[in-house]
Amino acid sequence: MKRAIACLTIALFSVAMIFTPAVQAYSFVSTVPQSGGCPQPNSWNLSVSSPLDRQWSTSLPSLISPVILTVAAAGTSAQLDEIEQAISDSFSVWAGVTGTTFNAITFPGLEAPLARVTNANSCTNDAESNVDGLNTICFNQSSDAFTPGVLAFTRTFTANAPGASVGTSGPAAFAGQILDADTLLCNTGEVTFATPAALATSPGAYDLESLLTHELGHWMGLDHSAVIRAMMFPFAPPAGQFLGSRPTAQTPDGPLSDDDRTGIRVLYPDPNDTLNIGAIRGQILPANPFALAALPAPSMGSSVTGMVGAQVVALDADTGAIIAGVFSSGSCNASSPLTQFDGSYDLERLPVGHNYNLYAEPLVGIALPADFVVPGDLCSQDVTPSCTAPAANTNFNVRTLPAAP
Secondary structure: OOOOEEEEEEEEEOOOOOOOOOOOOOOEOEEOOOOOOOOEEOEOOOOOOOOOOEEEEOOOOOOOOOOEEOOOOOOOHHHHHHHHHHHHHHHHHHHOOOOEOOOOOOOHHHHOOOEEEOOOOOOOOOOOOOOOOOEEEEOOOOOOOOOOOEEEEEEEEEEOOOOOOOOOOOOOOOOOEEEEEEEEEOOOOOOOEEOHHHHOOOOOOEEHHHHHHHHHHHHHOEOOOOOOOOOOOOEOOOOOOOOOOOOOOOOOOOOOOHHHHHHHHHHOEOOOOOOEEEEEEEEOOOOOHHHHOOOOOOOOOOOEOOOOOOEEEEEEOOOOOEEEEEEOOOEEEOOEEEEEEOOEEEEEEEEOOOOEEEEEEOOOOOOOHHHOOOOHHHOOOOOOOOOOOOOOOOOOOOOOOOOOO
């Protein structure tokens, strides 16, 4: 069997306006197995006892003005310690979510200290020729991906067949297993970053901790979120601001919103969790099914019978809090191992004992379909039968029906 890997690059953009909270959603990035069949969510294999081989490059941009502002003096070991603390705290944000196996207790690899490397080009380059199986954060590596507005991006490589490996990574146990993740921050000198300690006196800098926490969400396998307040929203908070609360020993996941937490719980569920085990599943269908007749079939064997790309959110009916959300897309099973775009959605890992209101809306807000991987990653041209995903459907209106008497 040929063993291969799939590459994905997701960028974080800057914006010049302040947003207010809105609906929240999470979604995953998936890989279609090389042997064909249903797409599998990308995730790490946390059954292994070895660490993630996390490292960061201590090579910093040497421009006239510092690109990374710190309280410690530039060029000192104290500055490196301050930056490394921001990286470690960003990892701790995700590891601090309850109800997951991605924490230092169930996955001891997270206790391993961050390694340091000195090569500026320690991350995967644009030619993808140095995929080393190591997971690196780089501050001084140039890339063609740094187009105007891009603050940072994460590139991940995943297996599309068991046994695939890259660099020092061990053979994959399953299709969709993440083998290599690298994050690059913009080094063009057009933007400045600041550690949490330095942000208060650096109003023109972007919060390094918020950016790293966002990018590490991609490390975990999360796609962007259509939520303005969510950590995985595709646009960074404005310069001088940060998302959520700063992590503390008591609330290490403080910067995250509920849909961020729900997303990481779905990817890495704790089998001992008895609280977050609820689910809501269904389909988003047009009131007039003939409205879909004009849409081209995505491929032989697939069909478009539902609303693809609608944002579906679950709100706590008693508190109004947004608990989780997803995008409607398609279904797939062993008897029909090709995605059927029937508008299916699946909200999982919801707290039980709550009453929920469910809402659906087109993806026509600040974040648009082009900012997300879904539903494009639900298909592949490299397998037989091949599949081409339809575009997200944003051409519909939502009506709220009156309550039944």
